[in-house]
Amino acid sequence: LAKITQPISMDSYEGQEVNITCSHNNIATNDYITWYQQFPSQGPRFIIQGYKTKVTNEVASLFIPADRKSSTLSLPRVSLSDTAVYYCLVGGMDSNYQLIWGAGTKLIIKP
Amino acid sequence: DGGITQSPKYLFRKEGQNVTLSCEQNLNHDAMYWYRQDPGQGLRLIYYSQIVNDFQKGDIAEGYSVSREKKESFPLTVTSAQKNPTAFYLCASSPSLANYGYTFGSGTRLTVV
Numbered sequence: 001l002a003k004i005t006q007p008i009s010m011d012s013y014e015g016q017e018v019n020i021t022c023s024h025n026n027i028a029t030n031d032y033i034t035w036y037q038q039f040p041s042q043g044p045r046f047i048i049q050g051y052k053t054k055v056t057n058e059v060a061s062l063f064i065p066a067d068r069k070s071s072t073l074s075l076p077r078v079s080l081s082d083t084a085v086y087y088c089l090v091g092g093m094d095s096n097y098q099l100i101w102g103a104g105t106k107l108i109i110k111p
Numbered sequence: 112d113g114g115i116t117q118s119p120k121y122l123f124r125k126e127g128q129n130v131t132l133s134c135e136q137n138l139n140h141d142a143m144y145w146y147r148q149d150p151g152q153g154l155r156l157i158y159y160s161q162i163v164n165d166f167q168k169g170d171i172a173e174g175y176s177v178s179r180e181k182k183e184s185f186p187l188t189v190t191s192a193q194k195n196p197t198a199f200y201l202c203a204s205s206p207s208l209a210n211y212g213y214t215f216g217s218g219t220r221l222t223v224v
Contacts, residue, residue: 034211043115043201043215044154087153089211097208098169101153 002026002090004102011108018075020105022088025069031092033064033071034099038085047086048073075107083109114138117202117216123224124189124196132187132219134202142208143185147171148199148218157200160185161208189221197223 005023012018024033032051036044048055050062050071061074075082085106091099115136124130136143142161146154156169160179174193179185185204189196199220203213 032211036213041199041218041220043203043218044213045215046212049211091211093209098156098159099211101155103151103153 002028002031002100004088004090004100006086006088006102006105008103009106009108011110012078013110014079015077018078018082018107018109020073020075020086020088020107021070022073022102023070024088024090027068027090028092028094030094031090033062033068034089034091035060035062035073036087036089038087038104044087078107078109080109080111083107115202115204115214115216117200117219119219120217122219122221124221125224127191129188129190130221132189132200132202132221134185134187134216135183136185136204136214137183138204138214139182140204140206140214141182142205142210143179144203144205144213145169145175145177145185145187146201146203148201154201157187159208196221 002024034049035047038044048060048062052064055062063072085104087104088102089099118133144159145157148154155171157175158177160166176188201218202216205213
């Protein structure tokens, strides 16, 4: 099973671009990489998902190198409301579709 | 609005009691999940179900039980066999097991008193 490592915490400022990198050295061939956001005492919210190269949606981008052993979540022009915990997940049919959750990165955005 | 409803939001359990956490979804999703979250940690899978009348154990199923009699409902019972049940419990659903865009409920915080 993939072991997921991500920074425990990060700080940034409003208007900056924030990049959170996740390591998943043992990722299986058919695993996807997914990121979720969680605010205190709430359920996580899906942000983005990818398999390789780059994926972009209206809130974030996900960069995945060719070896897929890491991935980077990029949040453009963050605001105070982006202060949350961000989880990196790996999963796919090789693990019976079960998601392996990282421990989360607490992102604090300062004014 | 479509979504997942978990109840109650807060629950207190005495030692030796069984308690049941409710999870209802109106998204017409086939797959449903129960996770446990402890302070400062990621989510751990308790049970999941990909279809009515079928469910599978996750990583930490001991001391828990579930049922899936209706597509919309996936209640979780925390039994007295669960030695450390104090945690934040999250229910989620997705269109299928292969779809990782889960929709989560707002959670139930269970405390043993």
